[in-house]
Structure formats: C-alpha cells, structure tokens
Amino acid sequence: xxxxxxxxxxxxxxxxxxxxxxxxxxxxxxxxxxxxxxxxxxxxxxxxxxxxxxxxxxxxxxxxxxxxxxxxxxxxxxxxxxxxxxxxxxxxxxxxxxxxxxxxxxxxxxxxxxxxxxxxxxxxxxxxxxxxxxxxxxxxxxxxxxxxxxxxxxxxxxxxxxxxxxxxxxxxxxxxxxxxxxxxxxxxxxxxxxxxxxxxxxxxxxxxxxxxxxxxxxx
Numbered sequence: 001x002x003x004x005x006x007x008x009x010x011x012x013x014x015x016x017x018x019x020x021x022x023x024x025x026x027x028x029x030x031x032x033x034x035x036x037x038x039x040x041x042x043x044x045x046x047x048x049x050x051x052x053x054x055x056x057x058x059x060x061x062x063x064x065x066x067x068x069x070x071x072x073x074x075x076x077x078x079x080x081x082x083x084x085x086x087x088x089x090x091x092x093x094x095x096x097x098x099x100x101x102x103x104x105x106x107x108x109x110x111x112x113x114x115x116x117x118x119x120x121x122x123x124x125x126x127x128x129x130x131x132x133x134x135x136x137x138x139x140x141x142x143x144x145x146x147x148x149x150x151x152x153x154x155x156x157x158x159x160x161x162x163x164x165x166x167x168x169x170x171x172x173x174x175x176x177x178x179x180x181x182x183x184x185x186x187x188x189x190x191x192x193x194x195x196x197x198x199x200x201x202x203x204x205x206x207x208x209x210x211x212x213x214x215x216x217x218x219x
Contacts, residue, residue, distance in 0.1 A: 004169060007186045010201060011214035016050045017041060020205040020212055023147075023194035024063035026070050026089075030196075032205070032212065033060025033072065040072070040087075057085060057093055062147075062194060064109035064116070069094075071116060073107055082106045084116070084133065099133035108194060110148045110155060112175070117155075119145040126155070128175075139173070139180055147195030147204060151217075156202065157182075158192050166191045170202075170218065185218040 015032070022033030022040065030043040033056060040060055042052035058074035061082070070087045081104040086097035106118040106127070119126045121144050128137035143159040146168065155175055159182075160168035168188040173180040188204070192213075196203040203214050 004184055004187045006189050007170060007215040007218075009213055009215045013048055013212045013214075015205070015210045015212050016043075018210050019207050020210065021193055021207060022060040022063040022072060023196045023203060023205055023212070024065050024070055025196045025198045025203070026065035030198075030203070030212075031063055031070060032194075033063060035059055035061070035207070054092070058083070062108040064111045064149075066111045066116065071109055071111070073101065073109055073118070079104075084109075084118070099129075101133065102127060102129075102135055108145060108147050110150050112150050112153070117148065117150075119148055119157075121145060126157070139175060141171075141173075141182060146191075146193050149195045149197045149202070151197050155180075156195060156197075158188060158195050158204065160188075162191055168192050172218075 017034040019035040020032050021035035024031045030045050033040040038056050040056050041050050044051045058076035062073040072085050074085050082101040084099040086094045106120050108119045110117045116129050117126050124141050126139040127135045130136050141159050144161050146158040148157040155173050157171050159171050169184045170186045171182050171184045173182045190206045191208050193205045193207045201214050
C-alpha cells in the first residue's frame with residue numbers, strides 16, 4: 001500500500017448538498033444523491049450549478065447510468081432495506097421497476113451495457129444480477145467496496161476499509177476472467193464513496209468533506 005501512488009486529483013468541487021453519496025454520469029450530466037437529505041440532484045457540469053433537485057424514495061446509496069434511465073440503490077424503512085429503483089428522466093421513479101436487493105442488502109452499482117452489478121459492503125463482493133434481481137455470478141473483492149464502474153469492459157473498484165481513518169485504493173479487475181485477479185493501482189487519501197466515469201476521467205465523493213472529486217485515470 002505504501003508503494004502505491006496517490007490518485008491525481010484534477011478537480012475538487014464543493015457539493016451543493018451535504019453528504020454526497022450516490023454518483024453517476026448520465027448522458028453528459030453529473031447526478032448525485034445526498035445521504036442525509038435523501039434527495040437527488042442533476043448538475044450543470046460546465047458551470048457547476050444545480051439545475052434540478054428532487055426527493056428520493058429513501059436514502060440514495062448509489063446510482064448508475066443504464067441506457068435511457070438511471071438506477072438507484074435506495075435504503076427504505078426503519079431497517080434501511082435496500083431496493084433498486086429505476087429513475088426515468090423527466091418522469092421520476094418507476095413504481096413497476098423496483099427490485100429487492102439480495103438479502104435486502106447492497107450498495108454500489110455498475111452497468112456493463114446489458115446487466116447491473118451490485119456490491120455488498122460487508123461480504124466484500126460484487127454480484128451480477130439478472131433482470132429480476134437474481135444473482136447470476138459472485139466476484140470476490142476481498143475488502144469493503146465503496147464504488148465500482150465499467151470502463152472498456154474492465155471494472156475499476158474502490159476497495160479497502162473505513163476503519164481507523166480509512167485505507168482506500170483504486171483497483172482494477174477483468175470480469176471476463178473466471179476468477180478475476182485484482183490489481184491495486186493507486187491510493188485514495190480520503191474516505192471515498194461511489195465511482196463514476198465521464199468518458200475520460202473518474203469521479204468520486206469525499207462525503208465527509210462535502211466534496212465531489214475528479215481524478216485522472218491511472219496510466
């Protein structure tokens with residue numbers, strides 16, 4: 001871990017809402033969700049202005065762009081049970097597209113162009129789901145997971161621990177391998193939450209500091 005370089009931050013923006021948690025790039029726009037406020041936001045990337053704000057149907061733990069829609073992991077009820085909800089742009093959350101997460105647990109999301117992948121923090125794994133939310137594959141990551149995203153058929157993942165001040169790194173795996181080997185690429189020197197790709201660079205949240213961070217793809 002000590003030999004790994006730190007991520008190279010390009011942009012460091014103050015979040016317009018506290019505790020930024022969910023994060024996704026969708027059709028050239030940045031979307032994020034506030035854990036504490038239970039709201040989601042659409043941002044004007046160029047001017048860093050909030051252009052739309054709406055109430056979530058629970059705690060927005062994660063988000064991912066999937067075709068014309070955005071899927072959110074929402075925590076609902078007194079037990080923070082986790083469900084996947086499809087958000088249709090301009091129409092809101094679809095009541096017919098609500099999927100219970102396996103064991104009502106799960107957080108971060110990624111999308112390979114056809115299929116959703118959901119990570120489970122305490123079980124240190126990423127699950128490949130079918131259209132009904134059934135698990136079709138399990139990928140061990142061997143650490144807590146605070147975000148993952150597909151780039152060129154590979155999965156970039158934030159893995160580590162939040163204990164003792166945090167110990168996080170950006171890693172890479174190839175899901176086409178039967179048992180993917182995980183390669184750590186860089187240290188993330190803060191408590192990171194969510195991972196998104198804008199077509200060129202990676203983005204994450206520094207939730208404790210109410211910041212949204214853009215950083216370079218590792219060379």
